[in-house]
Amino acid sequence: MNYLIKNGSIIDPARRVATVGDVLIVDGKVEQVFDMAEMGSEPGPIPEGTEVINARGCVVAPGFTDLHTQLGEPGEEHRETIASGTLAAAQGGFTTVCAMPGTTPALDRAGIAHQVRAIAQRDGRVHVELIGAITLRREGKALSEMIELAEAGCIAFSDDGRSVADPALMRNALAYAGALGLPVMVHCEDSSLGAGWAMHEGAVSTRLGLPGAPAAAEELMIARDIALAEDTGAHIHICQVSTAGGVARIRAAKARGTRVTAEVSPHHLTMTDSWVLGSLAPRPAPPEPPAAKGKRARRGVAPELGLPSWLDPTLLPPYDSSTRVSPPLRTGRDVEALIAGLNDGTIDAIATGHSPQSRVEKECEYGLAAPGISGLETALGLVLTLVHRGEMDLVNTVARLTEGPAQVLGRSPATLRPGSQADVVIFDPDQAWTVDAARFASRGKNTPLHAQQLRGQIMLTMVGGAVAFRRGDFGRGGPGGRHTSQLSGILGGE
Incomplete structure (x- = not known):
């Protein structure tokens, strides 16, 4: 079908566009973008059969790219399949995912790469790119056939x-x-430091009696790998940086001209090790979301980093294994440094680190639980927490989900430029919703965000001009009139 997306707040970082207008999609490509600020920008006659999608109050942007997705298949289908993982991606606004090689067998040979690509072409809801293993079986003993991969x-x-x-x-x-x-x-971790760790080493791990991984374990390996990248002139990308010291080392290396890029995951931007502590108190009822759409809540803040009160670590009991991730959740100081690094360009991209796990792998003693969070479907809501707190700009946030990942991969960024493939996401940044892990499309229901309130939700995802996900009846019912977006302040308007 052809589509006319009307009345949306258009954010296209690749073209430095942030405006309000309409987007016409014909035969799978962006045909034209109509800017309401320009005279004569109203759509003229549109192709017969075009569906009009009313995006009033929503953001229209290029589809997101996730640099770090575990899809499980082949061999780990109990955790995730390409079909379930890419559906979860579409529901999270991601039109491209980079499949990590942690499968069984590992993606360390060309034959496995061809197999995964064939499955993705058959079952995938979004574009799937492949990341090959560095070493055979990911054992760190011998290089994979990198040229063949x-x-x-x-x-x-x-x-x-x-x-x-x-x-x-x-x-x-x-x-x-x-x-x-x-x-x-x-993945930067010196395994000789904090061997057998369960969480971040600090005051909380001491209180809980859990073995901890020191920040130095990450920082030492980042420093080593940067030194090797400088020696070889190769491009090194730091996955899921989580420490203030790691950000400082990446920043210094970039200043020297090193070919280094970095990513950060939404949970490392918004949660700390206090989530492992949780609360011994009876679980309170989940708080109500903000009542007035489009208005910033002023309901007080939780003590942790000024988080909005509807994102509350005390909803979890102590030792909840859904909080066990690798690298572990760090301190408030680390979170502040990660946000600063994202804002100043030290960190190039937001990547979900999506790591679905089965109930068997999570419902056990904390230190024995498989690390990981099922992150595709909550990523946007989490990072928009930073926007609603005023700690990140909305346009920059979209850029770190679109332009940043493309630059890491050395590709032209996704865009709404006329003639480009119509990979498009529409999201309502003010829509409050309650996380229900049981309703995830992902097979991995492992998230500490179950029953938490988030603000910001994907309404529609389009891949190659075809709707891959639509929330309910979103956008149907006529285009309505032209309007000034509720996001005009964020976009630089009056």
Whole structure:
């Protein structure tokens, strides 16, 4: 079908566009963008059969790209399949996901890459890009056939949640990847520090009696991998940076001209290790969301970093394994540094770190639980917490979900430029909703956000001009009149 998206607040970071208007989509491509600020920008005759989508009060943007998604298939289908994971991605506003190689077997050979690509073409709701393993079986002992993986369509290399401990092997991997012009995406953790950790090492871990991973474990490995990238001239990408010291090392390396990029996950931007502490008090009823759409809530804040009161770690009991992630949730100081790094460009992209786990893998002793959060469907609501707190700009937030990931991959960013493929997301930044993990499209229901209130929800996701996800009857019922968006202040209007 053809679509006319009307009355939306259009944010297109690649073109430095933030305005209010309409978007016409014909035959899977963006045909024209009509800016209400320009005279004569009203759509003329539109193709017969075009569906009009009323996006009043919503943001229309290029589809998001997730650099860090675990899809499970092949071999880990009890955690996720490509069908379920890409449906979850569409519901989260992601039109492209980068599938990490933590499958069984690992994505370390061309034949497995071809298999995954075939499944994705058959079952995928969104575009699926492949990340090949750095080492065979992700064991850190011998390099994978990196050239063959690149020829099979892999766009980067990673050992997905595991650091390559051997510096000589890592140096060789960077040299090969540099020759191929592809980034190496690294999980930075010195496993000799805090072996057997359960959470971040600090006051909370001491109080709970849990072994902790010190921030130094991440920071040492970031420093080593940056040094190896400088030595080889290769592009290194730091996955899920979580510490203030890590941000400082990346910032310094960029200032020296090192080819280093970085990502941060929504949960590391909005949660701290106090979520593991939770509360021994009886669980209170989830608070009501803000009553007035479009108005910033003034209901007081939780003590942690000024979080809005409807995002509340005390809804969880202590030792709730849904809070166990890798890298672990850090301190308030680390969260502040991550937000600053995202704002000043030290951190290039927001990536979900989507890691679905089964109930068996999570419902056990805290330190034995598999780390990970099912993050695709809550990512937008979490990062918009920063916008509603005034700690991030909405346009910059969209850029870190679209333009930033594209730059990491060395690609042209997704855009609403006429002639481009119509990968489009529409979201309501003020829509309050209660997280219900049981209703996730993902097979992974593991999230500490169950029963929490978030503000900001995906309403429609379009991939290649086809609707991959629509929330209820959103957008139907006529275009309505032209209006001044409720987001005009955020977009720089009156």
